[in-house]
Amino acid sequence: MDNPQPIRALCLLSGGLDSRLAARLLLEQGIEVQGVTFTSIFFGARAGERAAGQLDVPLLIEDFTPTILAILAHPRHGFGAGLNPCIDCHIAMVRRAGELMREHGFQFVSTGEVLNQRPMSQHRKALQQVASESGVGDYLLRPLSAKLLPETEPEKRSWVDRARLLAFEGRNRKPQMALARELGITGYPQPAGGCLLTDPAYGQRLKDLKTHEGLDIIPILRLRLGRHFRVGAVRVIVGRNQAENEQLEKERNAGEYLLKAKDVPGPSAILPPGATEDELQQAAALCARYSDFLPGQPVVMEIQGPQGPRTLAILPATPDMIESRRI
Numbered sequence: 317m318d319n320p321q322p323i324r325a326l327c328l329l330s331g332g333l334d335s336r337l338a339a340r341l342l343l344e345q346g347i348e349v350q351g352v353t354f355t356s357i358f359f360g361a362r363a364g365e366r367a368a369g370q371l372d373v374p375l376l377i378e379d380f381t382p383t384i385l386a387i388l389a390h391p392r393h394g395f396g397a398g399l400n401p402c403i404d405c406h407i408a409m410v411r412r413a414g415e416l417m418r419e420h421g422f423q424f425v426s427t428g429e430v431l432n433q434r435p436m437s438q439h440r441k442a443l444q445q446v447a448s449e450s451g452v453g454d455y456l457l458r459p460l461s462a463k464l465l466p467e468t469e470p471e472k473r474s475w476v477d478r479a480r481l482l483a484f485e486g487r488n489r490k491p492q493m494a495l496a497r498e499l500g501i502t503g504y505p506q507p508a509g510g511c512l513l514t515d516p517a518y519g520q521r522l523k524d525l526k527t528h529e530g531l532d533i534i535p536i537l538r539l540r541l542g543r544h545f546r547v548g549a550v551r552v553i554v555g556r557n558q559a560e561n562e563q564l565e566k567e568r569n570a571g572e573y574l575l576k577a578k579d580v581p582g583p584s585a586i587l588p589p590g591a592t593e594d595e596l597q598q599a600a601a602l603c604a605r606y607s608d609f610l611p612g613q614p615v616v617m618e619i620q621g622p623q624g625p626r627t628l629a630i631l632p633a634t635p636d637m638i639e640s641r642r643i
C-alpha cells in the first residue's frame with residue numbers, strides 16, 4: 317500500500333458539531349487536516365473560522381455566491397422545506413473540495429455528514445449521489461458514519477484506520493454531544509442554524525423574487541430588509557423601524573419611488589420605477605397602514621419618483637389587503 321507522509325485530509329468545516337467531530341477524529345489519528353469552508357449571501361464563514369480556531373487547523377474560505385445562485389436557478393435534486401437545494405449544494409461544495417484536493421495534493425476529502433441525519437440530503441442514496449456527482453467518489457470519507465458505509469480509498473489504503481471511525485446514524489444527536497464532551501469540543505452552533513435558505517419565510521420571499529424578478533444579488537440582499545408585499549407586478553418594501561427607513565432611503569436606486577406619510581410619523585417604502593398608478597396607490601395604502609393614522613381618515617403620502625415629487629391622500633390598507641399582498 318502507498319503510504320504518503322504525512323497523510324493530508326481536506327475537511328469541509330461548516331463549523332457545526334458534526335464537521336468539528338469529523339475533523340477531530342482524523343487529527344486523533346495523526347492525519348494533517350486542512351479545513352475548507354464556504355461563504356455566500358445566504359450563509360457565512362464565521363462558524364467555520366471558530367471551528368478551525370478550536371481545532372487549531374488552517375482554514376481556506378471560498379466564495380460560494382455565484383455557485384449557489386446558479387444552483388438556485390436550476391437545482392437538479394430539488395429543494396427542502398425552505399428554498400434549500402441541499403443535495404446540489406453538497407455536491408458543489410464537495411466538487412470544489414475535490415478540485416482543491418487535486419490542486420494541492422491532499423489524499424482525500426472528509427465531511428461531517430451523518431447517515432440519515434437530514435431527511436433530504438443525508439439518506440444513503442443522497443450520500444452516494446454527492447460522492448459520485450461531485451467526482452470525488454471513493455476519496456470522500458465520512459468519519460462519523462464510515463462504518464455504516466462502503467469502505468473508501470483512504471480506508472482501503474490504510475491512510476485512515478477504519479476501526480477508529482464511527483457508526484453514527486439518524487437524527488439523535490446525543491452520541492455526537494457525548495463525544496464532544498469527551499473530546500472537549502464546546503461552543504458549537506445549533507444544527508442548520510446558519511443558512512438562510514432553510515428558513516421557510518425567507519424561502520417564500522426568495523421564491524417570489526425568483527419567479528417575478530430573477531435572482532440578482534442586490535434584490536436578494538434587500539430581502540432581509542423591511543416588510544415585503546407583491547402589488548401587481550411590483551415588489552413594495554416598507555421599513556419596520558427607523559434604521560430600515562433610513563437604509564431604504566439611502567439605498568434607493570435612481571428612478572425608484574419613495575413613499576412616506578407627510579403629516580404623521582410612519583415608515584418609508586420603495587417600489588420600482590415601472591410601477592403603474594394603480595400599483596403606486598396600493599403601495600401608498602400599504603405604507604399608510606403602518607403610519608400613525610387616524611381611523612377613517614386618509615393619510616397624505618409624499619411620493620418622490622421619476623416624474624418628480626407629488627402627494628396623494630389615501631385610506632390605509634385594510635388588514636385583509638395587507639395579508640393578501642404580504643410575501
Ligand code: SF4
Pocket residue numbers: 359400401402403405406508511512513514
Ligand atoms: S443548509 Fe444551506 S448551506 Fe447547507 S447544504 Fe443546504 S443549502 Fe447548502
